Amino acid sequence: MTWQRVVIVGAGHAGGTAAALLRQYGHERPITLIGDEPIPPYQRPPLSKAWLKGEADADSLALKPPEFYPENGIDFRPGVSAVSLDRTDKLVRLSDGSNVAYDLLILATGARAIPLPVEGNALSGIHFLRTAADAEALKAQIGPGRTLAVIGGGYVGLEVAASARALGAQVIVLEREERILARVASRPLSDFFTDCHRQHGVAFELGCSVVGFQGSGGQVTGVQLADGRVIACDAAVVGVGAHPNDELAKDAGLECARGVVVDLDARSVTDPDVFAIGDVAHRPMPIYERMFRMESVPNALEQAKQAASAITGRPRPPGECPWQWSDQYDAKLQIAGYAFDVDEIVVRGDPADGRFAVFHLKGGQLQSVEAVNAPPEFMMGKQLILSRRRVDKTKLADPAVSMRDVADTSPETVR
Numbered sequence: 418m419t420w421q422r423v424v425i426v427g428a429g430h431a432g433g434t435a436a437a438l439l440r441q442y443g444h445e446r447p448i449t450l451i452g453d454e455p456i457p458p459y460q461r462p463p464l465s466k467a468w469l470k471g472e473a474d475a476d477s478l479a480l481k482p483p484e485f486y487p488e489n490g491i492d493f494r495p496g497v498s499a500v501s502l503d504r505t506d507k508l509v510r511l512s513d514g515s516n517v518a519y520d521l522l523i524l525a526t527g528a529r530a531i532p533l534p535v536e537g538n539a540l541s542g543i544h545f546l547r548t549a550a551d552a553e554a555l556k557a558q559i560g561p562g563r564t565l566a567v568i569g570g571g572y573v574g575l576e577v578a579a580s581a582r583a584l585g586a587q588v589i590v591l592e593r594e595e596r597i598l599a600r601v602a603s604r605p606l607s608d609f610f611t612d613c614h615r616q617h618g619v620a621f622e623l624g625c626s627v628v629g630f631q632g633s634g635g636q637v638t639g640v641q642l643a644d645g646r647v648i649a650c651d652a653a654v655v656g657v658g659a660h661p662n663d664e665l666a667k668d669a670g671l672e673c674a675r676g677v678v679v680d681l682d683a684r685s686v687t688d689p690d691v692f693a694i695g696d697v698a699h700r701p702m703p704i705y706e707r708m709f710r711m712e713s714v715p716n717a718l719e720q721a722k723q724a725a726s727a728i729t730g731r732p733r734p735p736g737e738c739p740w741q742w743s744d745q746y747d748a749k750l751q752i753a754g755y756a757f758d759v760d761e762i763v764v765r766g767d768p769a770d771g772r773f774a775v776f777h778l779k780g781g782q783l784q785s786v787e788a789v790n791a792p793p794e795f796m797m798g799k800q801l802i803l804s805r806r807r808v809d810k811t812k813l814a815d816p817a818v819s820m821r822d823v824a825d826t827s828p829e830t831v832r
Contacts, residue, residue, distance in 0.1 A: 421446055421520035421521050421728070422446055422447045422448075422449075422518065422519055422520045422521070423439060423444065423446070423447070423448050423449070423519065423520070423521045423522075423523065423728060424448075424449045424451065424509055424517050424518075424519035424521075424522050424523070425448065425449065425450045425451065425522075425523040425525055426451050426499045426509060426522070426523070426524050426525065426526055426665070427451070427452065427523075427524065427525030427526040427527055427662075427695070427697070428450050428451065428452025428453075428454065428457065428458045428493070428495070428525075429452075429458060429461065429525060429527050429695065429696075429717070430458065430459075430460065430461060430480065430695065430714055430717045430718070431525040431527070431694045431695030431696070431717035431718075431720060431721050432450060432452070432458065432523065432525030432694075432695070432721075433450070433457070433458025433459075433480045433481070434458075434480065434717065434718055434721040435523055435525060435694060435721040435724055435725055436448055436450045436458075436486075436491050436493075437480070437481060437485070437489075438721055438722060438725035439725050439728060439729065440489045440490075440491070441725075442725050442726065442728075442729040442731055443729055444725075444728060444729050447490070447492065448490065448491045448492065449491075449492040449494065449517050449519075450486070450491055450492065450493045450494065451494050451497060451498070451499055451509070451511065451517070452493070452494065452495050452496075452497075453496065453497065453498040453512075454495065454496070454548060454549070454550070455495050455496045456475045456479075456495065456549065457479055457480070457481065457483055457486065457493060457495070458479070458480040458481070459475055459478040459479050459480060459549065460478045460479075460480065460714075461547075461548075461714070462714060462742075463478055464546055464548075464549065464551070464552040465546055465552070465573050465576035465577050465580060466576055466579075466580055466744055468549065468552040468553075468556065469552055469555065469556050469559070469577065469580040469581070469584070470580050470583055470584060471556070475549055478549075494511075497511050497512050497513050498511065498512045499511055499512075499526075499665055500512050500665075501665070501668060501669070502522070502665055502666075502668070502669035503669075504669050504670065504688055504690075504691070506518075507519050507520065507522075507690070509522065519690075520690065521690050521691075521692070521728055522690060522691045522692065523691075523692045523693070523694060523724055524665065524666055524677060524691065524692065524693040524694070524697055524698075525693075525694050525695050525697065525717075525721075526661075526662040526663070526665060526697045527547075527661075527662055527695060527696045527697055528547075528659035528660055528661045528662060528696040528697065528712060529547060529659060529660055529662055530545035530546070530547050530655065530656070530658075530659055531657055531658045531659060531660055532545075532655065533568065533627060533655055533657065535627060535628055535629045535630065536628075536629040536630070537629050537630030537631060537632055537637070537641075538630060540630050540632040540635060540636060540637040541632075541635050541636045541637065542558060542632075542636050542637035542651065542652045542653065543630060543637050543652075543653050543654075543655065544558075544652065544653065544654045544655070545654070545655055545656075546573055546577060546654060546656065547659070555577070555652070555654060558651065558652040559580075559581045559584050559586040559652060560584050560585055560586055561584075561585035561586065562585075563586045563587070563651045563652065564586065564587040564588070564589070564649060564650045564651050564652075565577075565578075565581045565586050565587070565588050565589075565650060565651070565652050565653070565654065566588075566589055566591060566640045566648055566650035566652070566653040566654075567581075567588060567589070567590045567591065567653075567654050567656065568591045568627055568640065568653060568654070568655045568656065568657060569591075569592065569655065569656035569657040569658075570590050570591075570592035570594070570596075570597030570598060570599075570621075570623075571597075571598065571600075571601065571656050571657075571658075572598070572601070572743045573656045574590060574654065574656035575590070575597065575598075575610060575614065575743070575745055576743060576744065576745055577654050577656070578590055578614060578619050578745075579614070579617070579619075579745040579746050582617050582618055582619060587618075587620075588618070588619045588620070589619070589620040589621070589622060589648060589650070590614070590619060590620070590621050590622070591622045591625055591627060591640060591642075591648065592621070592622070592623050592624075592625070593624065593625060593626050593627075594623070594624065595623055595624045596608070596611070596623060597610060597611055597621070597623070598610065602787060603756070603762055603775045603777070603787060605762075605764055605768060605773075605775050606750075606775055606787050606789070608768070609748075609768045609773075609789065610745065610748070613745065613746060613748055614745075617746060622642070622648065625642050625643070625644070626642060626643040627640055627641070627642060627643075628641055628642065628643050629641040630653065631647055637650065637651075637652065637653055638650070638651075640653060659696070659712060660675075661675060661676040661677075661696060661697045661699075661710060662696075662697055663675070663676055663677055663697055666685075666691075666693065666697075670687065671685050671687045671688060671691060671693075672685070672686055672687045673699070674699045674708070675699060675710060676693070676696075676697055676698055676699030676700075676710040677691075677693035677697055677698055677699060678699045678708070679692065679693050679694075679698050679699065679700050679701075679720075680701065681700075681701055681703070681723065681733060681736075682723050682724065682726070682727035682733060683698060683700065683720045683723040683724040683727070684724070684727060692724040692727070692728075694717065694720035694721055694723070694724050695716065695717040695720060695721075696710070696711075696712045696717070698710065698720060700716075700720065702739070702755075703736055704736070704738065704739075704754070704802065704803065704805070705755065705757050705784075707757070709755070711739055713739065713740070713741040714741075715737070715739065715740050715741065716739060719734070719737050722734045736803075737803075738753055738754060738799040738800075738802045738803045739753070739754060739755065740752060740753045740754070740795075740799060747771075747790075748771065748789055748790060749789070749790055750787065750788070750789050751787075751788045751791075751792070751795040752785065752786070752787050752788070752795075753785060753786050753788075753795055753798045753799040753802055754777075754783070754784055754785035754786065754798070754799075754802040755784065755785055756777040756784055756785040757779070757784055757785075758779050758784070759777040759778060759779055759784055759785070760778065760779055760780065761777075761778045761779075761810075762775055762776065762777050762778065763775075763776040763778065763810055763813050763814045764776075764814070765791075765794060765813060765814055765815075765816055766791065766794075766816050768789070771789070771790055772789065772790040772791050773788075773789055773791060774786055774787065774788040774789070774791045774794035774795070774798070775787040776794075776798065776808070776813055778808065778810070780807075781807035781808060781810070782805055782806070782807055782808070783798060783801040783802050783806075783808050784802065785798075785802070786798030786799075786802070793819070793820045793821075794820055796820075797820035797821065797823065797824050798820075800824060801823075801824055806824075808823065809823065
């Protein structure tokens with residue numbers, strides 16, 4: 418039904434890509450793209466890396482040049498947010514007091530950083546990293562002679578730590594678990610990145626709890642721990658997770674489960690005229706026979722394709738293996754799949770050599786692979802995850818056996 422008016426709420430990677438794909442796929446009717454930031458859609462992963470180091474800006478990271486939107490008949494409205502949805506009259510009410518009518522609606526509202534509910538959390542110098550404005554504010558406070566406290570040893574926090582060290586700042590990472598990446602990565606990977614960061618001068622406080630921030634003149638000067646110690650700093654960045662911006666959907670009566678529940682077309686299970694894509698979507702994962710909310714650029718792109726295909730009457734795109742990446746110093750980490758219900762891991766290569774892969778298995782099937790400077794393991798791992806074939810663990814663990822041979826000699830599919 419290509420005659421329908423499409424409104425996209427959220428101009429991040431998912432929303433911006435959906436708008437472009439709709440035109441690419443032949444949608445000729447009006448498209449309105451609503452974004453609460455003052456700039457057009459841009460790539461977000463470089464914020465913690467190239468942007469902080471001064472190697473990128475809004476122009477270089479833009480998904481499309483500014484003229485793309487008017488030239489393609491896309492009504493891009495920056496600096497305005499949606500405040501409510503009227504699904505009966507099919508209206509989006511905006512923060513500037515205007516309304517936008519839709520026939521089909523795409524929610525691409527993303528996720529927001531979770532703040533620490535502790536004393537002093539409103540002091541200046543405490544940062545999050547979700548937007549270009551966040552990155553610009555943080556960049557101004559890190560450099561030689563400065564100390565940055567990174568609260569949360571997840572991927573974003575570690576990328577910020579690496580960038581801050583490249584800029585000459587002292588860095589200390591504070592993590593409540595006994596190892597970094599504890600909730601998202603295997604122990605071999607955690608150990609590798611801990612050693613890597615320590616070699617670059619990053620200090621760690623593991624198994625600690627932050628109970629407050631101290632400051633002077635409204636500026637943060639330290640992070641207070643539960644054991645009474647205060648970690649001095651000139652700035653802090655908090656990276657303890659994100660929450661989907663699904664309040665708009667909830668208030669409109671759409672089914673949510675820490676994200677808007679959608680089907681394989683990225684269509685809301687509540688309202689067939691509403692789609693949700695990217696970080697705000699709780700989507701099916703057929704590979705694992707479950708629902709899940711993913712925060713990654715590949716997921717945003719895949720769901721933008723799903724929604725644009727459904728809207729323009731194209732065949733549903735084939736399912737993809739979820740993946741993500743992280744760059745820290747000279748280590749390029751590529752992760753395929755998710756380590757759901759894993760009963761065994763196989764390490765291929767030696768982490769001490771800076772090139773290795775950790776394979777996560779369930780009943781002989783590959784669920785996920787963490788590959789550090791190991792593109793063949795990552796690429797073939799994606800194929801094995803999608804195929805659901807059992808893997809020869811002996812050959813998988815042997816770097817002398819090529820990954821192509823591992824795949825070619827894997828037993829038949831389980832189902």
